[in-house]
Amino acid sequence: MKQDKVQDFEKKVQELEKDLKALAGTIDRVEDEKLVMQNQLKKALADYSNLERDIEKRVELRSLQTKISIARALLNSLDDINFALVNSEKLDLNDEAKKWIEGIKATLFDIEKAVAQFNITKMDVKKGDKYDSNMHEALATVPEGEAGMIYDIVQPGFVLGDIIVRPARVVISQPKNN
Structure with a gap:
């Protein structure tokens, strides 16, 4: 009987x-599955983080594109108003018309403020500066002065940080052909 009990x-x-x-095999299998799931979770979290960054970059880019688009439209209005003001100085205007011109100048100031709110600044371009095709658009050349220098500024250029919203439109000098 003892023998049976021992057996x-x-x-x-x-x-x-x-x-x-x-059970040890099950534990090992569960541990392996746990590691696989942890790795999948880490990958999913990394993918999500990358997606968030990508979306943020796209939103920033879209915002920048919108600012530039609005600025270009405003700059065209600025140019038109400036042109009108410059030419109004050549006219013999009565007092009422001069008041109207002052109103236009106030409107111009408001548009310039709106452009400035987008951090868009006028390029610092002067006559005699070296022509740079990355920043300037040559509209014409004149046979005077040193070659490749800005002879006249037809329209100012504007930048948003490092991005050129509109190049400065200029006339450049070239040597005279003898």
Whole structure:
């Protein structure tokens, strides 16, 4: 009887060892699955973070494009008003017309303020500066002075940080052909 009990005990120990090995295998498999899921989660979080950055960049780019588009439209209005004001100085205007011109100047000032709110600034271009095709648009040449220098500024250029909203439109000098 003792012998039977010992055999039963040994049999139960073997069954428990077998169950323990099965449980250890299950634990290993679950640990492996856990690692796979952790890696997938890390990858998903990294992808999400990259997506957020990409969306943020796209929003910034779209905002910049919108600012530039609005600025270009405003700059065209600025040019028209400036042209009208410059030419109005050549006219013999009565007092009422001069008041009207002052109103136009106030409107011009408001448009310039609106452009400035977009951080758009006028390029610092002067006669005698070296022509740079990245910043200037040559409209004509004159056979005077040193070659490749700005002879006259037809229309000012504007920038938004490092981005050229509109190049300065200029006349450049070239040597005379003898």
